[in-house]
Each structure stands twice: as C-alpha cells, then as structure tokens.
Amino acid sequence: MKQIRIALIGYGNVGKAFARMLIRKKNYIMETFGCEPVITAICTGSRGGILSAADPAGACGTAAACGIDTEHLSDDQFDRGLDAFAIIDSGQYDVMVELTPINIMTGMPATEHVRRALNLGKHVITANKGPIAWAYRELRDLAREKGVQFLYEATVMDGVPVYNLARETLMGCQITEVSGIFNATTNFILTEMEKGSSFEDAVAEGRRQGFVEADPSMDIDGWDAAAKLTALMNVLMDVHITPLDIDRTGISAITKAQIEEAAAQGKKIKLICRGVLTEGKDGGLTPVGSVKPTLVDQESLPAIMDATSSYVSVMTDLMGGVTVIEEPFEPEIDHTAYGVLSDVLRILANAHAR
Numbered sequence: 001m002k003q004i005r006i007a008l009i010g011y012g013n014v015g016k017a018f019a020r021m022l023i024r025k026k027n028y029i030m031e032t033f034g035c036e037p038v039i040t041a042i043c044t045g046s047r048g049g050i051l052s053a054a055d056p057a058g059a060c061g062t063a064a065a066c067g068i069d070t071e072h073l074s075d076d077q078f079d080r081g082l083d084a085f086a087i088i089d090s091g092q093y094d095v096m097v098e099l100t101p102i103n104i105m106t107g108m109p110a111t112e113h114v115r116r117a118l119n120l121g122k123h124v125i126t127a128n129k130g131p132i133a134w135a136y137r138e139l140r141d142l143a144r145e146k147g148v149q150f151l152y153e154a155t156v157m158d159g160v161p162v163y164n165l166a167r168e169t170l171m172g173c174q175i176t177e178v179s180g181i182f183n184a185t186t187n188f189i190l191t192e193m194e195k196g197s198s199f200e201d202a203v204a205e206g207r208r209q210g211f212v213e214a215d216p217s218m219d220i221d222g223w224d225a226a227a228k229l230t231a232l233m234n235v236l237m238d239v240h241i242t243p244l245d246i247d248r249t250g251i252s253a254i255t256k257a258q259i260e261e262a263a264a265q266g267k268k269i270k271l272i273c274r275g276v277l278t279e280g281k282d283g284g285l286t287p288v289g290s291v292k293p294t295l296v297d298q299e300s301l302p303a304i305m306d307a308t309s310s311y312v313s314v315m316t317d318l319m320g321g322v323t324v325i326e327e328p329f330e331p332e333i334d335h336t337a338y339g340v341l342s343d344v345l346r347i348l349a350n351a352h353a354r
C-alpha cells in the first residue's frame with residue numbers, strides 16, 4: 001500500500017491531538033484513499049527531534065517507512081542535534097506540518113520552515129497563522145511553482161471550514177468583506193464582565209478555566225485577532241497586508257461601567273474584526289482592516305456569541321452574506337487537530353483525483 005509520510009515540526013497540544021486523530025482515522029484513510037498515513041518525523045524546540053527509519057532498509061524491514069509510534073514515545077527517543085531545519089532538509093516526508101508557536105510580530109521561524117519545505121518540493125500544512133499573516137502571497141506562489149499544496153485551514157477558527165468554504169463551496173464568488181469574532185479569550189472576558197465581573201476578575205476566572213494564557217496581552221491587545229483578520233484578508237481577498245496594517249484596539253480599556261451602560265441601551269460590547277476592500281480615487285481597491293470593541297444590538301449575531309464561540313461572515317458578490325459559526329466542543333483541541341487532518345485529506349483527495 002502507498003504511504004503518505006508526515007513530518008510534524010512542533011509537537012505540543014496540536015501536534016499530539018493530531019497524532020491521536022490520525023490513529024483514530026487511519027483505517028478510514030486507508031480504505032478511502034488506499035494510502036497509509038505515517039508520521040516519519042517529529043520536532044520539538046527543547047528536546048530536539050526524531051526521524052523514523054524511512055528508507056527501504058528501514059528498521060521495520062519493509063520497503064515502507066516504519067512511522068513513529070506516537071502512542072509510546074519517550075524522551076530518550078529524541079535527538080537534541082535534530083532541529084527543525086535538519087528534519088526539513090532530511091526530506092523523509094511528503095507533507096510538512098508546521099505547528100510551532102506563533103510569533104505574531106514576525107511570523108518567524110514558521111515562515112522560514114514553510115519556505116524551506118516548499119523549496120524542497122514538499123506539501124505544507126500550517127496551523128500557525130504567522131506564515132499566512134506575513135508571507136502568504138510569496139508562499140502560495142512558491143507552492144504553485146513547485147507543484148505542491150500549501151494548506152492552512154486550522155489557522156482561523158480551528159477546523160471550521162473557512163478557507164475551504166471560500167475556495168470550494170463559494171467558488172466563483174468575489175469576497176468583498178470579512179468580519180466576525182475571532183478571539184475566544186477576549187470574548188470570554190467580555191462575557192464574564194456582562195455577568196458582573198471586573199476586567200481583572202474576568203481575566204483571573206479565564207485563567208482558572210484555562211481559556212486565558214499566563215500572558216494574555218497578545219489576545220487582550222487585539223494582536224491575535226489582527227493576525228487572524230490579516231490571514232483571512234490575504235487569502236480570501238488576495239491582498240498583501242501584515243498585522244501591522246490593521247487598525248487595532250484591544251479590550252484593556254473596557255470598564256464594567258461601559259458594559260453596564262451598553263446593557264442599559266440594549267447593547268453589548270464585542271471585539272469585532274472587519275476587513276473590506278474600499279475603492280480609491282484611482283478606482284483601485286485598497287484593503288482596510290480593523291479590530292475594535294464595538295457596540296452591537298443584544299439580539300444580533302455577534303451578541304449571542306458567548307464565551308468561546310466565534311464566527312466568520314463573508315460578503316460576496318454572487319451570494320450576499322454567508323456566515324459560519326464555531327460552537328464550543330470538548331476536547332476543544334480536537335477542532336484544531338481536525339483542521340490539520342482535513343488538510344491532509346485534501347492533499348490525498350487531490351492526488352486521488354489525478
């Protein structure tokens with residue numbers, strides 16, 4: 001049976017959840033595509049990496065890659081000398097999956113990982129939005145030149161098919177506006193404040209429930225939402241902006257009094273992201289993106305997005321507005337893992353269709 005060999009660059013929450021999901025869906029993949037998925041490389045930041053025996057003389061004694069037994073991994077299997085670039089350059093994989101932590105201000109080193117693997121003619125999947133927010137157009141063009149696929153469904157709203165909706169379901173539609181609530185941490189804090197908490201108490205409660213990180217500044221200051229909006233605009237509107245181009249205001253200045261005042265007017269305050277193409281004097285289109293605390297009617301869609309729910313709406317020329325909603329799900333990390341798995345399945349489906 002043919003194989004699809006996968007290298008995981010980053011093996012934290014998402015990497016582990018994806019590895020578990022791959023085991024769960026292995027039979028489905030083999031039956032559907034006649035192809036066995038195997039993880040042939042794993043890389044971490046602190047422990048180094050693992051490369052499985054992946055050549056015909058491999059330890060499993062077959063012409064196939066053995067694959068790493070992710071259910072029984074131990075620290076002593078990791079080689080500290082194997083960093084991300086050593087693994088990417090090994091070439092012992094068909095698909096490189098980028099799962100390192102995001103650097104919202106630079107997109108690095110993820111962008112360099114993606115660039116290196118694409119240059120080697122490998123398919124690339126990323127859940128890290130850095131490369132899409134900083135270098136989408138270049139990486140997309142490089143993938144086309146190399147005849148490989150570059151997919152990123154998990155970068156915004158986890159596994160909810162946002163890019164896929166535009167690419168496949170709304171084929172032929174031009175997207176002129178994208179909007180929504182993209183950041184769960186700030187939505188959780190605002191929801192807690194509506195229930196009467198102060199900003200500080202809402203952050204503390206979020207930390208206790210695991211929704212809010214030890215340092216939530218990237219979320220609270222709107223940077224995470226700005227990076228997601230940038231990623232969506234770059235892909236869905238074919239523009240070339242970075243998170244620095246977004247007009248961004250976070251929620252740190254929102255007070256309990258403002259929330260109460262909004263409620264008295266039948267409104268709520270939500271951190272709304274919005275990206276549009278506006279026509280300039282020369283008739284050309286300019287991308288304009290904003291992330292801002294916004295007053296919304298209590299019965300409106302954004303207002304009913306409580307805690308960790310989120311949504312994306314797109315405005316199209318042929319279909320008008322179309323909205324997708326991500327509802328809370330346990331375990332939440334499986335949403336992201338599914339986003340990565342769905343990209344693997346897309347690569348297999350495209351190969352199958354040829």
Ligand SMILES: NC(=O)c1ccc[n+]([C@@H]2O[C@H](COP(=O)([O-])OP(=O)(O)OC[C@H]3O[C@@H](n4cnc5c(N)ncnc54)[C@H](OP(=O)(O)O)[C@@H]3O)[C@@H](O)[C@H]2O)c1
Nearest residue numbers: 010011012013014044045046084099100101102127128336
């Ligand atoms: N968690 C989510 O719900 C979610 C949702 C959507 C998208 N994402 C994105 O998915 C990516 C992974 O998220 P996560 O939650 O799995 O993060 P995580 O738990 O922090 O795991 C990150 C992994 O990357 C490794 N790493 C760090 N620097 C590296 C480097 N230079 N080279 C190779 N490996 C490196 C880390 O190594 P150590 O093990 O040594 O620390 C760890 O294994 C992030 O970009 C995140 O923004 C996450």
